Amino acid sequence: MKIAAKLMVLGAILAGGIAFAEGAKDPDVKARQELMEANGGAMKTLGDMASGKEAFDAAKAEAAKKQLVDDAAGIAAAWKNNATDPASHSKPEIWTAWDDFVAKAGDLGKAAAALDTTSKDTIGAGLGAIGGTCKACHTAYKAS
Ligand code: HEC
Known part of the structure; x- marks a missing residue:
C-alpha cells in the first residue's frame, strides 16, 4: 500500500474513534477513553508530519x-477492573480473552x-x- 493510502486508512480509524468519544461517567471508563484519545492525538501528529500537513x-x-x-x-492496567458505562465501546470479550487483549496492546507497544x-519519510514508512x-x-x- 502506498503511504498516502495508509494515511487515509489511518484517518478513517481516527475519525471513527473520535466521533463517539463523549459521555462516559465512570471514572475508569473515562480514563481508558482518554488514554485512547491520546493514542489518537499521537497518531494524528505523526500522520500529519508524514503527509507534510505539519512540518x-x-x-x-x-514525544x-x-x-x-x-x-x-498502560492498557492492561486501564482495562483490568472491567469498569462499565453506557458510553463505553469496550466489548465484554476483552475480559474473557484477556491474554489476547493484552497481547494486542503489546503489539502496539x-x-x-x-x-x-528520523524523518517524515521514515515516520510514514512505520505508521x-x-x-x-x-x-x-x-x-x-x-464496539462501533
Ligand atoms: C489492545 C487493544 C487496543 C489497541 C491496541 C488500541 N485500541 Fe483504541 N480502543 C480500544 C478499546 C477497547 C476502545 C473502547 C474504549 C471504551 O469506550 O471503553 C478503544 C477506543 C479508542 C478511541 C475512542 C476513545 C473514546 O474517547 O471513546 C480512539 C480514538 C482509539 N481507540 C484510538 C486508538 C489508536 C489510534 C490506536 C493505535 C495507536 C489504538 N486505539 C489502539 C482498544 C484498543
Whole structure:
C-alpha cells in the first residue's frame, strides 16, 4: 500500500474513534477513553508530519512515539477492573480473552517502539504497522 493510502486508512480509524468519544461517567471508563484519545492525538501528529500537513519536528515526533509506547504499556492496567458505562465501546470479550487483549496492546507497544522518527519519510514508512495494531484490537474488542 502506498503511504498516502495508509494515511487515509489511518484517518478513517481516527475519525471513527473520535466521533463517539463523549459521555462516559465512570471514572475508569473515562480514563481508558482518554488514554485512547491520546493514542489518537499521537497518531494524528505523526500522520500529519508524514503527509507534510505539519512540518517535521524531531522532538515532537519522538514525544508522539513515546506517548504511543507509554499508552500501550498502560492498557492492561486501564482495562483490568472491567469498569462499565453506557458510553463505553469496550466489548465484554476483552475480559474473557484477556491474554489476547493484552497481547494486542503489546503489539502496539512493539510497533510504536520500532518507529524510526528520523524523518517524515521514515515516520510514514512505520505508521502503517502501528495503525494495523490499532485496527486489530478495535476489530476484536471495540464496539462501533
Ligand atoms: C489492545 C487493544 C487496543 C489497541 C491496541 C488500541 N485500541 Fe483504541 N480502543 C480500544 C478499546 C477497547 C476502545 C473502547 C474504549 C471504551 O469506550 O471503553 C478503544 C477506543 C479508542 C478511541 C475512542 C476513545 C473514546 O474517547 O471513546 C480512539 C480514538 C482509539 N481507540 C484510538 C486508538 C489508536 C489510534 C490506536 C493505535 C495507536 C489504538 N486505539 C489502539 C482498544 C484498543
